[in-house]
Amino acid sequence: MRLSLAVFSFLALSQLTGCSSESKLEGSSKTGKLTTEASAEPESAKTAKPDSSETPTAQSTTSAPAGKTGDATLDSLTYAPNEAILPKKRIFAYYGNPHSKKMGILGKYPKDEMLQRLDQEIKNWQKADPNTPIQPALHLVAISAQGAPGKDGGYRLRMSDKTIKKVLKWGNEHKAIVFLDIQRGHAPLGPEMAYLEKYLKLPFVHLGIDPEFSMVTGAKPGTKIGSYDAADVNQAVNFLSKVVKENNLPPKVLVVHRFTQGMIKNYKNIKLNPDVQIVMDMDGWGPPVLKKDSYHDYIQKEPVQYTGFKLFYDNDFRKPGSRIMKPEEVLALTPKPMYIQYQ
Template identity: 30%
Template sequence: MTPQIRRQVLAAVALVLVAVLALVQSAGSVDEHRARARTADASPVDPVSPALERGRLFDGRMFVAYYGTVGTPVLGTLGEAAPWKAAARVEKAAAPFRRAGLPAQPVFELIVTIADRYAGADGDYNHDVPAVAVRRWMAAARQSGALLVLDVQPGRADFPSVARRWAWALKDPNVGLALDPEWRMHGSQVPGHTIGSTTGWEINLTSRWLQDFVVARHLPQKLFVVHQFRRDMIRGIDIVRDRPDLAEIQHVDGFGTPRQKYATYRAVARPDLFRMGFKLFYDEDTPMLSAQRVMRIRPRVDFVSFQ
């Protein structure tokens, strides 16, 4: 079985399990989730984490993230434990990545819009995690000194419209945004049946909205992560714009042997446009690279996540 087919099989299984979990956890529809978000929007903004008080995010340290979604390990390690336990686990995982005399910065990358294999009431093939659950992760990140990145899988919706659904959470200075083009469908495509894609133009639309959002609310610089493991996942990547109030990361997600991972990284990496990210898979990597080997990768990696 090739890595691509294996990824699609794993994705299809994950989507089924997550969809079942969503039906149990959420009291129903996407509309209800959005109503909760609108209610949450009226609450006060949380204070700035000490991680952001210095200004620019890229100051030499490594950002180390646990990736996943609420209440299930199917889509990543973040769902294996409650927020407070996950904070301790990511802190431990980050410790070996100390660099430039600085401790590594823990991050939660939480999938908050999850692509579905079924259209749903609004036909966009995605559903949102309930706002109350996201608030628990926001509180855990703030109290543990971590940052939180909201990962969106838009299905047949577009990235800017899905990102705007999370404006209430992005008001928090400690919260950033991640785009996952693998789950951006077009035409009749269905999540889990095909590997999706986006364009440099759509990334720019999303980053411009987030940049304007940060400036209008006098927020500190935010993490802005774009996932990729194949060149054709981002068409027209050369036009991606630099946004001074966003710390922009191209996160390379290939799994397999070290040789396969390095080959994917070299084929995809665009350090002229982004700072670089790299993903480590507990189960799919054979073997998983050590912190020391990750820190020797060139172009240099500034953001590493575990799944």
């Protein structure tokens, strides 16, 4: 019998600031009970709040001329890929938030050291598959799930312009594409995507959506594993397609995280669109055997378009005898992942 992957992404829980204990959660999986471990982050989104503009209030998304955002700072970013990335290139991303050392590698080190590590890791993967060029990427948690409801009851925190623009500038300078990731909590997906629209107008900016923190049952983030239906994924695809058409952009990439059966419902109803490249990303930590089984059960057996695989510098070592998988091991999977993410 296949084992379920014990996994849970780092969750920024604002009311747990300073707490370093772990809470055991129970959620259902196809083999019975899935035990998940959520770190009660000492570096939560509350401490990741660099200025008063980190707020969950709405922003205007007034249209600008094609190819322009209407924001002088954003329009000064010149990195502009001019064609579809997949499958010509493999995307290699560092994930996290610059205000938290524990949400991922993106914020664990100072910018220059982080980018040096990114480049070195890319060399390892390029050596493992010299025939597939690699597109560097930074994957920012731009809207972070929260353990407290906030003023509007959304259980999420939107990063400020200052934070998002900082990471976009890093990507622009390093010729790396940037993913803006949404952990929606209780907030509707549509307005959260609209909040990011002015950034998505840039040709090197793409989108990620995380079902783990899509709390359709009304549960508080961190107490249950959330989910998206195919209709939600289609909503994101249609939104990105509209951005592509209105701004004469190359296809956008949409990364959808997944590590349980229930996180994506009715996958057969997900509709492909030539303007959007969908990546189903196996987003779970644990020993290699469990990661491979999860990839087989939730990614390979329920195909959508392209596939991804996530590796954890810290969590993949948490179980006795565990280790991080080597590039050659990941590339031996079927189908071969075209999106690789390190947290």
